[in-house]
Amino acid sequence: MSALLEVSGLTTSFLTASGYLPAIEDVNFAIEKGETLGIVGESGCGKSVTSLSIMQLLSSNGKIQKGSILFEGKQLVGLKDTSMRKIRGNDIAMIFQEPMTSLNPVHKIGKQIGESLRIHRGLNKEQSKQKAVDLLKLVGIPRAEDIADEYPHRLSGGMRQRVMIAIAMACDPKLLIADEPTTALDVTIQAQILDLMRKLKAEREMSIMLITHDLGVVAEMCDRVVVMYAGKVVEQGDVRDIFRKPTHPYTIGLLSSIPRLEDRQQRLSSIPGNVPSIEVMPAGCRFASRCPHATQRCADDEPSLLSVTDNHQARCWLVDEKGVAV
Amino acid sequence: MSEALLQVRNLKKHFPIRKGVMRRIAGQVRAVDGVSFEVGAGETFGLVGESGCGKSTAGRSILRLIEPTAGQILFGGKDIRKLRKGQMRLMRREMQIVFQDPYASLNPRYTVRQILEEPMIIHSLFGSPTERQKRVAELLETVGLSASRMDRYPHEFSGGQRQRIGIARALAVDPKLIIADEPVSALDVSVQSQVLNLLDDLQKQLNLSYVFIAHDLSVVKHISDRIGVMYLGQIVELGESDQLYENPLHPYTQALLSAVPVPDPEVRRERIILQGDLPSPANPPKGCYFHPRCKDCMEVCRTQAPEWKEVKPGRFVGCHLYD
Ligand SMILES: Nc1ncnc2c1ncn2[C@@H]1O[C@H](COP(=O)(O)OP(=O)(O)OP(=O)(O)O)[C@@H](O)[C@H]1O
Numbered sequence: 001m002s003a004l005l006e007v008s009g010l011t012t013s014f015l016t017a018s019g020y021l022p023a024i025e026d027v028n029f030a031i032e033k034g035e036t037l038g039i040v041g042e043s044g045c046g047k048s049v050t051s052l053s054i055m056q057l058l059s060s061n062g063k064i065q066k067g068s069i070l071f072e073g074k075q076l077v078g079l080k081d082t083s084m085r086k087i088r089g090n091d092i093a094m095i096f097q098e099p100m101t102s103l104n105p106v107h108k109i110g111k112q113i114g115e116s117l118r119i120h121r122g123l124n125k126e127q128s129k130q131k132a133v134d135l136l137k138l139v140g141i142p143r144a145e146d147i148a149d150e151y152p153h154r155l156s157g158g159m160r161q162r163v164m165i166a167i168a169m170a171c172d173p174k175l176l177i178a179d180e181p182t183t184a185l186d187v188t189i190q191a192q193i194l195d196l197m198r199k200l201k202a203e204r205e206m207s208i209m210l211i212t213h214d215l216g217v218v219a220e221m222c223d224r225v226v227v228m229y230a231g232k233v234v235e236q237g238d239v240r241d242i243f244r245k246p247t248h249p250y251t252i253g254l255l256s257s258i259p260r261l262e263d264r265q266q267r268l269s270s271i272p273g274n275v276p277s278i279e280v281m282p283a284g285c286r287f288a289s290r291c292p293h294a295t296q297r298c299a300d301d302e303p304s305l306l307s308v309t310d311n312h313q314a315r316c317w318l319v320d321e322k323g324v325a326v
Numbered sequence: 327m328s329e330a331l332l333q334v335r336n337l338k339k340h341f342p343i344r345k346g347v348m349r350r351i352a353g354q355v356r357a358v359d360g361v362s363f364e365v366g367a368g369e370t371f372g373l374v375g376e377s378g379c380g381k382s383t384a385g386r387s388i389l390r391l392i393e394p395t396a397g398q399i400l401f402g403g404k405d406i407r408k409l410r411k412g413q414m415r416l417m418r419r420e421m422q423i424v425f426q427d428p429y430a431s432l433n434p435r436y437t438v439r440q441i442l443e444e445p446m447i448i449h450s451l452f453g454s455p456t457e458r459q460k461r462v463a464e465l466l467e468t469v470g471l472s473a474s475r476m477d478r479y480p481h482e483f484s485g486g487q488r489q490r491i492g493i494a495r496a497l498a499v500d501p502k503l504i505i506a507d508e509p510v511s512a513l514d515v516s517v518q519s520q521v522l523n524l525l526d527d528l529q530k531q532l533n534l535s536y537v538f539i540a541h542d543l544s545v546v547k548h549i550s551d552r553i554g555v556m557y558l559g560q561i562v563e564l565g566e567s568d569q570l571y572e573n574p575l576h577p578y579t580q581a582l583l584s585a586v587p588v589p590d591p592e593v594r595r596e597r598i599i600l601q602g603d604l605p606s607p608a609n610p611p612k613g614c615y616f617h618p619r620c621k622d623c624m625e626v627c628r629t630q631a632p633e634w635k636e637v638k639p640g641r642f643v644g645c646h647l648y649d
């Protein structure tokens with residue numbers, strides 16, 4: 001069975017004062033039908049650029065320089081804008097971190113939800129309005145009829161994110177890309193939204209690409225995980241493997257630097273230093289300067305994604321030498 | 327505990343809501359509505375709660391960066407609400423604040439040296455320029471930055487480094503208490519742990535007291551000796567941090583703790599999903615403020631505000647379940 005989405009060798013660059021610089025490089029991953037894939041990594045590592053590349057929604061100074069994005073076997077890179085528009089919002093839908101900036105403040109909620117139904121499904125005004133109300137009920141909004149007639153600013157953050165999910169669900173997408181869908185929300189509201197996403201996924205056999213920097217959210221929601229660092233995939237595998245047998249020293253560092261509720265107070269381990277900026281990427285492994293195991297080889301040559309097991313890979317020379325990292 | 331360094335008693339801050347052309351007062355936002363807690367020397371008190379519950383307002387009121395509406399704030403036994411402007415300025419030397427956004431809180435036109443010298447000049451400390459420079463270098467070393475970078479501007483530093491500069495600025499005048507308002511919320515986890523460890527080290531070295539404000543329960547639990555859980559302008563539960571986590575008494579604390587995702591795919595915590603949204607602090611519910619969302623709501627909760635009680639030594643809760 002081939003994957004629903006297959007990203008290979010994806011390199012996306014932005015025009016800066018020093019020419020085109022790659023924000024993500026040689027990114028590879030696949031999402032199977034009905035699967036939730038988590039993409040984790042620190043601010044600026046290229047999570048949003050990856051999702052915007054898939055949606056072909058890069059700002060005008062950005063472009064996909066290399067690679068392929070296959071959705072149900074169809075190549076999205078280089079696809080005409082009109083064809084891409086048929087896929088966007090229909091087969092692939094996206095929700096963003098800040099719901100307010102992605103809702104139009106001058107249109108009523110019902111109209112905004114109905115819009116894609118009119119475009120993609122050819123529903124008339126009456127039909128799309130009714131469907132919008134149904135969708136609001138689906139995402140658990142009380143008084144759905146009234147809320148459909150409200151403007152976005154009258155809703156709370158959690159309700160707005162529900163509306164965004166309703167919009168994304170309108171055309172029954174096969175893939176939902178959720179870019180930090182709960183980061184701007186409080187934990188109790190986050191719990192409601194994650195619950196809703198899980199329920200919708202199960203009901204509709206949808207695949208989800210979930211971008212987050214919260215490892216708790218990953219553990220709870222994802223089947224598989226891609227860990228990114230400075231524009232590259234550094235590790236990927238099943239969620240259990242990533243949490244039980246993290247292999248890349250960055251993943252190991254990340255997992256041990258989070259404070260955990262159940263732990264008694266003890267000193268946190270931390271990763272020294274900072275992420276390199278895209279202007280001055282080191283030649284070898286991008287994590288080498290912060291890595292406790294770095295050798296000369298790491299400084300000189302960049303490792304490729306090496307297999308730890310069949311479906312677990314890490315971009316680290318330690319895998320090469322010992323089979324598994326220390 | 328001997329007499330606490332900071333004692334906050336029934337602190338209130340209400341913001342007037344003005345309406346119409348006449349700007350008449352049409353109501354009050356009860357941002358902080360009766361908050362009491364103590365912080366001992368060398369202790370960390372964590373203030374946790376969801377967005378808008380009044381954490382920042384409480385922190386700022388304690389320093390009188392905004393004027394409280396009511397209540398007592400005793401610092402070293404002195405009621406600082408009775409201090410005049412000049413006396414208050416002296417007092418500020420002992421109580422400093424670190425803000426969430428490390429960028430917005432540093433003047434972009436000042437070099438790091440100027441940023442750190444400013445509070446020394448205000449408080450007439452380290453009189454000569456050479457003494458001040460020495461102190462700046464010392465402070466940067468303390469927070470783990472190289473003194474050779476003191477003549478650079480904030481934008482030349484990363485987020486975590488800027489937060490270190492913010493902490494160094496707070497330390498410049500040798501305070502006894504630091505109110506840290508979401509000091510690591512804007513930082514990535516790997517950098518967040520660096521800053522948390524730094525705060526921990528500084529506390530041990532300098533016997534500092536912290537009021538640590540944050541919405542992230544794991545972070546607050548990690549750093550705090552004791553924790554107060556806020557909801558709609560009030561502290562609903564207060565206790566020693568491990569105990570609070572192991573045996574939360576207030577239904578809101580229980581829901582809040584259960585909502586935190588566990589970073590372990592093989593652990594499933596039973597979750598209490600709270601219904602509805604946070605009510606507006608301009609129009610809080612009658613009775614217990616939490617009752618419309620409470621899974622254990624009883625008749626009495628709808629009409630009567632619960633009393634703030636010490637149910638076990640050092641453990642306080644405001645909930646009718648413990649009447
Ligand atoms: N429009 C743009 N122009 C120039 N550079 C950009 C642009 N968008 C993103 N970048 C750069 O690409 C890199 C990756 O950014 P991206 O937004 O994907 O990060 P992210 O992983 O989503 O981070 P965060 O967790 O902060 O959202 C960053 O270095 C960023 O500065």
Ligand SMILES: Nc1ncnc2c1ncn2[C@@H]1O[C@H](COP(=O)(O)OP(=O)(O)OP(=O)(O)O)[C@@H](O)[C@H]1O
Nearest residue numbers: 341355357376377378379380381382383384541607
């Ligand atoms: N200057 C002000 N005038 C009127 N209302 C205010 C003012 N400052 C804060 N508020 C209100 O007081 C309440 C508490 O705000 P505060 O900023 O203290 O919350 P917080 O707990 O720090 O939230 P967050 O986690 O989002 O920082 C909110 O309802 C807020 O809208």
Ligand SMILES: [Mg+2]
Nearest residue numbers: 047048049179
């Ligand atoms: Mg992003």
Ligand SMILES: [Mg+2]
Nearest residue numbers: 381382383507
């Ligand atoms: Mg605040």
